[in-house]
Amino acid sequence: MMRSFIVSGLLLGVATAAAVPRSYGHGHHNHTKLNVQVGDRPYYLVNEMDDGPLKEKLESCSEGPFKTSEFVFAHRGASLQFPEHTLEAYNAARRQGAGVIECDVAFTKDKKLVCRHAQCDLHTTTNVLNQTDLASKCTTPFTPATNGTPAAAKCCTSDFTLDEFKSLCGKMDGFNPNATTVTEYMDGTPYFRTDLYATCGTLMAHEEYIELVNGWDLKFTPELKTPEVEMPFDGYTQEQFAQELIDQYKAAGIHPSRVWPQSFLPADIFYWIDKEPEFGVQAVYLDERVDTPEGYANATASIPELAARGVKILAPAMFALTKVDTEGKIVPSEYAIAAKAEGLDLVAWSFERSGWLNEGGGYYYQYVLDVINNDGDMYTVLDVLAQQVKIKAMFSDWPASVTYYANCFGL
Numbered sequence: 196m197m198r199s200f201i202v203s204g205l206l207l208g209v210a211t212a213a214a215v216p217r218s219y220g221h222g223h224h225n226h227t228k229l230n231v232q233v234g235d236r237p238y239y240l241v242n243e244m245d246d247g248p249l250k251e252k253l254e255s256c257s258e259g260p261f262k263t264s265e266f267v268f269a270h271r272g273a274s275l276q277f278p279e280h281t282l283e284a285y286n287a288a289r290r291q292g293a294g295v296i297e298c299d300v301a302f303t304k305d306k307k308l309v310c311r312h313a314q315c316d317l318h319t320t321t322n323v324l325n326q327t328d329l330a331s332k333c334t335t336p337f338t339p340a341t342n343g344t345p346a347a348a349k350c351c352t353s354d355f356t357l358d359e360f361k362s363l364c365g366k367m368d369g370f371n372p373n374a375t376t377v378t379e380y381m382d383g384t385p386y387f388r389t390d391l392y393a394t395c396g397t398l399m400a401h402e403e404y405i406e407l408v409n410g411w412d413l414k415f416t417p418e419l420k421t422p423e424v425e426m427p428f429d430g431y432t433q434e435q436f437a438q439e440l441i442d443q444y445k446a447a448g449i450h451p452s453r454v455w456p457q458s459f460l461p462a463d464i465f466y467w468i469d470k471e472p473e474f475g476v477q478a479v480y481l482d483e484r485v486d487t488p489e490g491y492a493n494a495t496a497s498i499p500e501l502a503a504r505g506v507k508i509l510a511p512a513m514f515a516l517t518k519v520d521t522e523g524k525i526v527p528s529e530y531a532i533a534a535k536a537e538g539l540d541l542v543a544w545s546f547e548r549s550g551w552l553n554e555g556g557g558y559y560y561q562y563v564l565d566v567i568n569n570d571g572d573m574y575t576v577l578d579v580l581a582q583q584v585k586i587k588a589m590f591s592d593w594p595a596s597v598t599y600y601a602n603c604f605g606l
């Protein structure tokens with residue numbers, strides 16, 4: 196869709212933009228067989244690997260066949276190269292074989308549910324600052340960098356109505372803190388991503404995402420995003436928010452077994468377990484307590500208690516599920532062992548979010564830093580997660596890389 200069209204629609208007002216429906220798929224199931232494509236990247240990663248049995252095994256799978264796998268959770272769509280949580284990103288994720296597509300769920304000013312990674316990321320994931328009639332409605336409108344003080348802006352889904360939200364263009368997440376103009380501020384895509392597909396990503400309401408993914412016969416993993424405004428918001432409570440997320444699947448006639456609702460907040464997980472047990476049984480507790488050593492120890496110790504409370508699936512960042520043993524081998528971590536001992540499933544995040552591993556790999560590879568040195572080691576780590584930790588699924592910013600592995604190993 197051409198940017199000029201969107202911009203001129205905006206000038207005519209949001210009512211016009213809303214009256215021109217964007218095509219986001221079809222409500223019926225389409226049983227035409229999908230020809231899954233993994234593209235060049237998995238071959239590049241395999242080629243980078245050190246010689247050994249894993250590389251040989253992965254090379255033996257080079258000609259496919261490739262197919263959709265529920266081991267592959269599309270993280271924000273295919274956010275390595277497509278603007279996150281857009282129709283274009285979800286299309287790419289499906290083509291790459293993701294069996295489960297993620298929508299992070301935030302609410303608008305008129306309390307409609309939309310797909311955004313954070314309630315307040317519109318200044319870095321959309322063109323809102325470039326839209327004269329909307330930018331002034333941001334919680335914090337753009338202020339340029341001045342000597343020593345970085346540029347600032349904060350634009351939240353709750354600053355805008357659904358119609359206003361839908362009139363925006365998705366862009367690659369990023370910003371330049373040194374910017375003195377909006378155009379400079381918006382130009383901040385990390386070096387290992389690309390703006391090639393960021394001409395004007397189509398933003399999605401949660402209900403549109405449900406219709407789209409249902410039409411594809413795929414599965415759902417919506418995340419109830421932790422609000423960044425005080426709750427209740429204009430009378431809207433956290434419980435209403437958690438309930439409404441589930442209600443939209445019920446209204447669309449989606450069977451609970453196709454939905455993995457996620458949250459970082461234990462209270463949301465417990466709410467679903469208590470009030471919506473059919474959905475709660477698949478609730479995914481995103482565990483960020485592991486981010487500090489003391490929190491990691493506490494989190495590990497608390498696993499029996501969580502299991503007793505009805506939690507079935509834990510999802511810490513992938514680093515927390517492995518460690519390096521005294522012989523320099525990557526092995527399951529104490530956390531992973533404790534979760535398995537309680538019969539819990541594990542989901543890991545996020546593959547392909549780190550840039551070049553020869554530069555370390557940052558947050559996601561912090562526990563294996565000493566034994567990785569090339570991008571092929573992404574598969575070294577994934578193999579331990581899949582075969583030894585036995586994760587149920589891996590979130591990926593580029594689903595194809597995980598699809599290749601999953602298809603090769605029959606996952």
Ligand SMILES: *[C@@H]1O[C@H](CO)[C@@H](O)[C@H](O)[C@H]1NC(C)=O
Nearest residue numbers: 220221225226227228229230
């Ligand atoms: C069904 O899916 C196929 C493959 O994605 C696509 O080419 C075709 O246009 C779709 N058919 C309908 C009726 O939407």
Ligand SMILES: *[C@@H]1O[C@H](CO)[C@@H](O)[C@H](O)[C@H]1NC(C)=O
Nearest residue numbers: 324325326327328330377378
């Ligand atoms: C929006 O971006 C375009 C292209 O970068 C620029 O020419 C225009 O001045 C910007 N508009 C606003 C309101 O910042």
Ligand SMILES: *[C@@H]1O[C@H](CO)[C@@H](O)[C@H](O)[C@H]1NC(C)=O
Nearest residue numbers: 345370371372373374382383
């Ligand atoms: C911003 O400026 C600082 C200080 O000059 C510099 O170190 C940093 O790399 C700059 N960041 C970007 C994204 O340009």
Ligand SMILES: *[C@@H]1O[C@H](CO)[C@@H](O)[C@H](O)[C@H]1NC(C)=O
Nearest residue numbers: 484487489490491492493494
């Ligand atoms: C870990 O647990 C101890 C004992 O309950 C508590 O005092 C401490 O605050 C916890 N630390 C973290 C980081 O959760």
